[in-house]
Structure formats: structure tokens, C-alpha cells
Amino acid sequence: CSTDNFAIRPQQFVVTAPALGNATLTGSPSAVAGSAFTLTANAGVTAGYTGTPALNPSKVNDHLSTAIAANTLSGTFLPGTGPSASGAAFKYLDVGNIKLLADAVLDTGFTSVDQVGDCVAGSTSNAAVAGKYGCNIGSAASATLGRWYPSHYSFAGTLTPACGPGGFSYMDQDALGMNLVLKAHASTGGAASAADPVVSRYTTGYTNLAPVTLTGDNGGTAVALTRLANPALPSMPNTALWNAGVFQINDTYSFSKLANPDGPYDAFKLKAALADPDGSSLMTTPAPETNTSKLRYGRIQLQNAYGSELLPLPVPLAVQYWNGNWQTNSLDTCTS
Numbered sequence: 001c002s003t004d005n006f007a008i009r010p011q012q013f014v015v016t017a018p019a020l021g022n023a024t025l026t027g028s029p030s031a032v033a034g035s036a037f038t039l040t041a042n043a044g045v046t047a048g049y050t051g052t053p054a055l056n057p058s059k060v061n062d063h064l065s066t067a068i069a070a071n072t073l074s075g076t077f078l079p080g081t082g083p084s085a086s087g088a089a090f091k092y093l094d095v096g097n098i099k100l101l102a103d104a105v106l107d108t109g110f111t112s113v114d115q116v117g118d119c120v121a122g123s124t125s126n127a128a129v130a131g132k133y134g135c136n137i138g139s140a141a142s143a144t145l146g147r148w149y150p151s152h153y154s155f156a157g158t159l160t161p162a163c164g165p166g167g168f169s170y171m172d173q174d175a176l177g178m179n180l181v182l183k184a185h186a187s188t189g190g191a192a193s194a195a196d197p198v199v200s201r202y203t204t205g206y207t208n209l210a211p212v213t214l215t216g217d218n219g220g221t222a223v224a225l226t227r228l229a230n231p232a233l234p235s236m237p238n239t240a241l242w243n244a245g246v247f248q249i250n251d252t253y254s255f256s257k258l259a260n261p262d263g264p265y266d267a268f269k270l271k272a273a274l275a276d277p278d279g280s281s282l283m284t285t286p287a288p289e290t291n292t293s294k295l296r297y298g299r300i301q302l303q304n305a306y307g308s309e310l311l312p313l314p315v316p317l318a319v320q321y322w323n324g325n326w327q328t329n330s331l332d333t334c335t336s
Contacts (some may be wrong), residue, residue, distance in 0.1 A: 004118075004200060004254050005113045006113065006114055007111040007113050007119075008048075008110075009110050009111050009133075010043035010044050010045050010110075010137055010141065011126050011137075012041060012070040012126070012137065012138060012140055013041040013043060013053060013105050013137060013140070014041075014044065014139070014141040014142075014199040015039060015041050015042070015100055015140075015142045016040050016042065016142070016259075017037055017038060017039055017040075017102070017146070018038055018040065018148075019031075019037060019038065019293060020037055021143060021147045022143050023146055024147065025063055025096060025097065025147055025149065025207045025208065026207050026208055026277075028055070028146075029111055029147075030146070030147040030148065031149075032148065032150075032280070033093055033094055033095050033149065033150055033151055033186035033199050034091055034092070034093050034151055034186035034187035034196075034197070035091070035151075036077065036088065036089045036091055037074065037087050037088075037090050037091070038087065038090065039055070039075065039077070039078060039086065039090050040084050041053045041080075041084055041086070042083065042084045042138065042139075043083055044082065045082075045083055045084065046082070047063045047082040047294065047315070048082060049081075049083060049084065049085070049110075050079055050080045050081075051077045051079070051110035052080065052085060052107065052109070053077050053085055053105045053137070054076070054108075055076075055077070055090070055104065056104050056105070056106060057070075057072075057073040057074075057104075057140070059101040059102075059103060060099070060100050060104055060157065060208045061098065061099050062096055062097065062098060063096035063098075063201070064096075064201070065095040065275035066207050067212075068098060069094060069200045069201070071093075072092060072093045072094045072197075073090070073094075074090065074091050074137035075087050075089055075090030075091060075193050076089070076244070084324040086115065090300075090307060092146065092148055093197045093199070094145060094148065094186065094199045094202075095150060095184070095199045095201050095202050096145045096201045097144045097145060097147055098141070098144075098145050099141065099142055099145065100139065100141065100142035101122055102138065102139065102141045103136075103138035104141075105138075106124070106138055106139070106141035108135070108326055110137055110138075111135045111268060115135050115281045118132065119134060119135035120134050120135060121269050122135070123135060123136060123273040124136045124138030130148050135213070137162055142178045148199075149231045149278040149280065150184040150188055150199055150245075150276065150278070150306065151187035151196070151280060152187070152192040152196070152282070152283055153182055153184055153185065153210070153281070154182070154193075154282070154284070155180075155281065155282060155288035156180075156181050157179065157181065157272065157290035157291075157333070158177075158291060159176075159178055159268070159269065159292075160176070160178075160179075160293075161177075161293045161294065161330070162175035162176060162334070163332060163333065163334035163335075165334070166294070166331030166332060166333055166334065167293060167294055167331065168293065168295065168329075169254075169293065169295055170256045170295075170296055170297070171250045171263070171295060171297050171298070172254055172255070172256060172257045172311045172323075173255075174230045174254035175252060176228075176252065176253045176303030177251075178249060178250070178251060178252070178270075178290075179249070179250045180214070180248065180249045180250070181246060181247070182246070182272060182274070182282070183198050183246050184198065184199050184210075184242075184245045184246075184248075185197060185245075186198075186199050189194065189285075191249075191286070192219065194283065198244075198245040199245045200245050201245075202244070202245075203242055203243050204243075206277070208275040208276075208278060209242050210238070210275060210276060211237030211238060212237060212238050212247050212272065212273070212274045213237045213238075213271060213272070214270050214271065214273075214318055215232065215269075215270070215271045216228075216268065216269075217269050217270070217271055217289075218266075218267050218268045218269075219266075223265060224297075225270075227256045228253045228254070228256075229253065229254055229256050230254045231253070233253070233282045234248070237274075238248060244291040255268075257297060260323065263296055263322060263323075264297070264321060264322070264323055265294065265296075265297045266292075266294045266296075267294075268292060268293055268294065269289050269290045269291065269292045269293070271292045272288040272289065273288070295330065296321040296322070298319065298320065298321045298329060298332075299319075299320050299321075299322075299326070300320070300335075301317065301318065301326070302317060302319055303318060304317060319332045319335055
């Protein structure tokens with residue numbers, strides 16, 4: 001006679017996330033991107049499952065039915081307790097829903113006594129092939145899990161004047177550089193930071209995008225942004241510019257003149273604000289605003305000259321700006 005040790009394995013896991021089951025992109029339950037959540041692999045047995053399954057993030061899709069971004073889903077299961085195995089420290093560093101595809105959770109070690117030769121290596125099949133079953137315990141496709149939303153937002157913005165040494169631009173001079181960047185972040189568990197991971201699925205297809213509003217300011221006085229032209233600024237509030245977790249305006253503009261001279265705007269800056277439907281906030285340290293830059297209504301004045309008609313006559317020119325009256329623009333080291 002002979003003896004043989006053998007494993008009796010569960011047929012398949014059913015994976016659930018108790019606090020994050022079957023949510024829509026605008027509904028609840030929901031959670032901040034990066035917050036810990038629990039996954040449970042139910043083995044479908046009343047006792048005996050003491051193995052340790054593992055999650056394969058490459059078999060997880062996002063709400064757009066595409067594979068989630070690399071390194072955004074992490075976590076480990078603890079050893080099974082009889083009917084199931086759970087892990088309470090899974091994290092998704094992105095937004096929207098996720099769905100685990102078939103065999104996204106896998107136990108490759110429970111049947112080690114039958115490996116190699118008494119089961120089909122690399123298989124989760126529950127159908128016998130030549131009297132042998134798959135060595136691995138796989139999982140069924142899960143229900144839709146989540147919705148996750150951004151933890152916080154950051155802002156960085158720079159105005160670059162046309163005349164760098166003087167730090168100013170003339171009105172109607174289409175050379176005012178502007179680079180504004182807002183980012184949507186996941187939480188890493190500490191204080192909100194602009195260095196936290198950017199949520200790449202915060203883009204078209206995610207229905208709770210936060211409207212962004214920009215406003216102009218000059219020393220505490222509002223300045224209409226309709227004066228920024230060539231091209232015109234996008235309409236505000238705006239959600240259309242969100243792309244892969246980033247809202248950016250990077251272009252060169254002019255600040256249009258009015259019919260009558262005005263200004264100067266010697267402390268002009270842009271401020272950013274947003275209204276997240278989920279209640280997450282834009283970081284206020286540092287303040288969500290650009291540096292200040294000068295805007296001046298300018299002219300060149302051809303002045304009077306007197307002298308002999310027999311000699312070349314230098315005609316003086318003056319670069320000036322409006323400050324309630326015309327003054328020499330001593331900051332202009334750029335006009336040639």
C-alpha cells in the first residue's frame with residue numbers, strides 16, 4: 001500500500017471591500033484618495049482556509065475600464081482565519097472607482113503539498129484536466145469598488161513680465177508670460193503637501209471635477225481678467241482644463257488698453273480658488289496666488305528740438321507711462 005498527502009483547496013475567492021462597495025462616481029460611499037481600506041477574500045468555506053492570498057494590481061481596472069496607473073494600488077492580506085483572509089491597509093492613490101478582474105487576488109501556495117505534478121501549475125481551473133485541477137486559488141471579478149476623490153489641491157503660478165530687468169509689461173504688449181498649475185493630490189497620511197502623489201484619473205470621465213476660478217488683483221483691488229487677451233483666458237469657473245490631475249494655463253498674454261489711459265498696476269497678480277463638490281480644499285500655505293508684476297500704459301513722446309538747419313538735429317525721445325499724468329518710465333531698459 002502507499003500514502004499520499006493532498007490539499008483540498010477553496011474553489012474561488014469572492015473579494016469585497018465592506019466600506020466601499022458599489023458606488024457611483026458621484027455617490028457614496030466614498031473616501032479620500034490614499035486613505036486605508038479593507039479588502040476581504042472570502043474563500044467560500046466555513047473553516048480551513050489559512051493561506052495568504054496576494055493582490056495583483058495589474059489586473060485591476062479604473063472607472064474608465066482601463067488598467068489603473070502603476071504604483072497606485074497597494075496592500076497585503078494577512079493569513080486566512082478559516083473562512084476568509086483580509087487586509088486593512090490597502091490604499092488607492094487615485095480617484096474614481098476600481099474593479100478587480102478575474103484572478104486579481106491569487107493564492108499560489110495553499111496547494112504546495114501537491115506541487116509539482118499533482119495539480120496544474122499556474123492554473124486556477126476548477127475543471128479537471130487529466131484528473132488534475134489548477135494549483136492556484138483565483139478570485140472572481142469583483143463588484144465596482146469605491147469612489148475615491150482628491151485629498152487636497154496645490155497651486156503654483158508665475159507671471160513673467162515682458163521687460164524682466166524692470167519687472168513690467170506695457171499694456172497691449174503681448175509678452176506677459178503666465179504659467180499657472182493646479183494639482184489634485186492623494187493623501188500619504190501626513191500633512192497635506194504639494195509633493196504628495198498626483199491623482200492621474202482626475203480628468204475627463206471623472207464627474208466630480210472641481211471648478212477652478214481665477215481672479216485678478218492689484219494691491220487688494222479687483223482687476224477684470226477680461227483685459228487679458230491674445231489669447232483670451234479660458235472662461236471661469238472652469239473644469240475643462242483638468243487633465244491627468246493637473247489644471248494648467250501656460251501661455252503669453254497681453255493686458256489690453258482702455259479708451260483712456262489708466263493704471264499703473266504695479267502689484268498685479270492672479271489668485272486661484274476652487275470649489276470641490278467633495279469638500280477637499282486648495283492648500284493656503286503658500287497662498288494660492290502668483291508673484292506680482294507691473295502693468296503700465298505706455299507711450300513714446302517725440303519731443304521738441306531746435307538747432308541749425310545746416311547740421312544734423314538730434315530729436316529727443318522719451319518713454320513714458322501714465323500715473324495720473326505722463327511720467328518718464330525709468331524702469332524701461334528694454335525698448336529699442
